[in-house]
Amino acid sequence: MTKRILIVEDNEDMQLLYRRLFREETGFEIEQTDTGEMALEKIPFLKPDLMIIDISLPGMTGLELTKIVRERHPGIKILIVTGHEVSRYYDEAIRSGADDLISKDVGLEIAAECRKLLNGAAD
Amino acid sequence: MNSRTNSDLKKQIEDLQTRLRETEGNLDAIRSGKADAIVVQTEDGVKVFTIQGAETAYRIMVDNMNEGALTVDPEGVILYANTRFCSMMGVPTTYLPGKHIQEIVGEEFREEFDIFLRKTVSGGTVHQDFVFVRRDQSSFPVYLSSAPLEIAVRHDACIIVSDLTERKLHQEKLVKLNNELEFKVKTRTHELEEQKTALEQSQEQLRKLTMSLEDQVIRRTAQVRDLAKALTLAEQKERQRLSRILHEDLQQVLFSIKARFELLNDVLSDRTGEINEDIRELDRLTTKALDTSKMLAIEFNPPILRNEGLDAALKWLAHHMEQRYGLKVDICILEGFGVIRDEERVLLVQIIRELLFNVVKHAGTKEASVTVTRKEDRLDVIVEDRGTGFNVEDVKKITQDGTRMGLFSIEQRLRLFGGYTHIQSKQGEGTRIILSLPFDRSGQRLGVE
Numbered sequence: 235m236t237k238r239i240l241i242v243e244d245n246e247d248m249q250l251l252y253r254r255l256f257r258e259e260t261g262f263e264i265e266q267t268d269t270g271e272m273a274l275e276k277i278p279f280l281k282p283d284l285m286i287i288d289i290s291l292p293g294m295t296g297l298e299l300t301k302i303v304r305e306r307h308p309g310i311k312i313l314i315v316t317g318h319e320v321s322r323y324y325d326e327a328i329r330s331g332a333d334d335l336i337s338k339d340v341g342l343e344i345a346a347e348c349r350k351l352l353n354g355a356a357d
Numbered sequence: 358m359n360s361r362t363n364s365d366l367k368k369q370i371e372d373l374q375t376r377l378r379e380t381e382g383n384l385d386a387i388r389s390g391k392a393d394a395i396v397v398q399t400e401d402g403v404k405v406f407t408i409q410g411a412e413t414a415y416r417i418m419v420d421n422m423n424e425g426a427l428t429v430d431p432e433g434v435i436l437y438a439n440t441r442f443c444s445m446m447g448v449p450t451t452y453l454p455g456k457h458i459q460e461i462v463g464e465e466f467r468e469e470f471d472i473f474l475r476k477t478v479s480g481g482t483v484h485q486d487f488v489f490v491r492r493d494q495s496s497f498p499v500y501l502s503s504a505p506l507e508i509a510v511r512h513d514a515c516i517i518v519s520d521l522t523e524r525k526l527h528q529e530k531l532v533k534l535n536n537e538l539e540f541k542v543k544t545r546t547h548e549l550e551e552q553k554t555a556l557e558q559s560q561e562q563l564r565k566l567t568m569s570l571e572d573q574v575i576r577r578t579a580q581v582r583d584l585a586k587a588l589t590l591a592e593q594k595e596r597q598r599l600s601r602i603l604h605e606d607l608q609q610v611l612f613s614i615k616a617r618f619e620l621l622n623d624v625l626s627d628r629t630g631e632i633n634e635d636i637r638e639l640d641r642l643t644t645k646a647l648d649t650s651k652m653l654a655i656e657f658n659p660p661i662l663r664n665e666g667l668d669a670a671l672k673w674l675a676h677h678m679e680q681r682y683g684l685k686v687d688i689c690i691l692e693g694f695g696v697i698r699d700e701e702r703v704l705l706v707q708i709i710r711e712l713l714f715n716v717v718k719h720a721g722t723k724e725a726s727v728t729v730t731r732k733e734d735r736l737d738v739i740v741e742d743r744g745t746g747f748n749v750e751d752v753k754k755i756t757q758d759g760t761r762m763g764l765f766s767i768e769q770r771l772r773l774f775g776g777y778t779h780i781q782s783k784q785g786e787g788t789r790i791i792l793s794l795p796f797d798r799s800g801q802r803l804g805v806e
Binding site for chain 2: 245247248250251254255290317318319338339341342
């Protein structure tokens, strides 16, 4: 069953990378948006299974978006991605409602991380 | 026999002897000056004859005395006037006797003089000022002292006259001099008061100028402090901006490059080992570039400087120094504090970080300590190590070098915030640097959350 992933990332290079990373993967349908505000507008009709949220966003931050999504849409899995050291924001991300926090450095492993979370939901 | 008997003759002789003795006594009295006059019963009644030798001395005295003297009968007729008085009046000595005294008394005083004369002849002693008028109608002030003069049955008045003209002149001169002196004193007092007022105004102007200068100094000092604080915050903001560029721009590019290399490696995994080796090397270099940019981002803008208090910032710094440079830093905060202001926290953390970098670079030791302590009116931070130590004066001369602050620069920055440094170091005995910041003048307490 195809899982829909909404990626909230403002950096164009990272947006291209995500499309490239998920291009070879099967079972994922990818949507992207630049800001937390636009993500909240898209969620009701996109109905994503998982959101990949960059911790540093213009306007509403990734953590703030996480809190709102967790309140309004508790069924969506949330994976926060950061360019900083993971240990620095991990606890705060979990408290905000994220399911996991990973480094942008994870590269090709991001699809595996998504599967792990979604499989956990299926279970 | 005679008609007169012997007893009659004896009686007559005794009578004559008595009269003779009495007469001899009178003659003795006259000769010795004890008697001034003799009273003789005459056909016309009792008469008084003065003895010329006795009155001469008194006459000479009265006539030559410096004051005027006259005698006046109860009706006011002048019986006698001495030479001095005649001289006062400007008349010969024969002029006045027989004249009425009111002829020489000033018109406005005549009524008073009548009273004066009556009191005197009644037996009183009177003293009073009058005005006499000369023949030429010129007048002069006099002071009269009178006494009754009883000779036989007459009650005359004896009057001593003092000419007050000269005294009046002296008095008037004295009054005039006194008035002139008072005027001079008033004028001088007025001048002095004006000078005093002018001096007070100058003093007031000086005081205002001094206060104005003091205010200016205080304002300028406050401005310099504000500038220093603004500079510190601006520097921090610039570092944050650079950190953001590194993180948001450069790191994202490097992440993408790294990921693309991984994808390329994956796609080319069936090619020869040489290509894979190049890709692995590119991947390694990219990782290194990524690590460097991460490190720079943290160096420029340590995460703890944004929101946490000084204690959290120091704990992060200790962790960072150990992770990055292997320097073990012991943090000790001796007392609880209030709130520290942003610019002062940023400054302190920057300075402490710089001092710990110096330990890493120069002290030759892997251990250091940072102690935060509070005194009554200031916050003290002590950075200490047991490394090689140095000559304080030599090192103070080192100025800012790129992104590093020399000790001199640290001292200057702290001074701009009203603080100071105290450096203790000796070759081979380690180093102890105390950073001291006063409490904020607005009343905020400095401290650690």
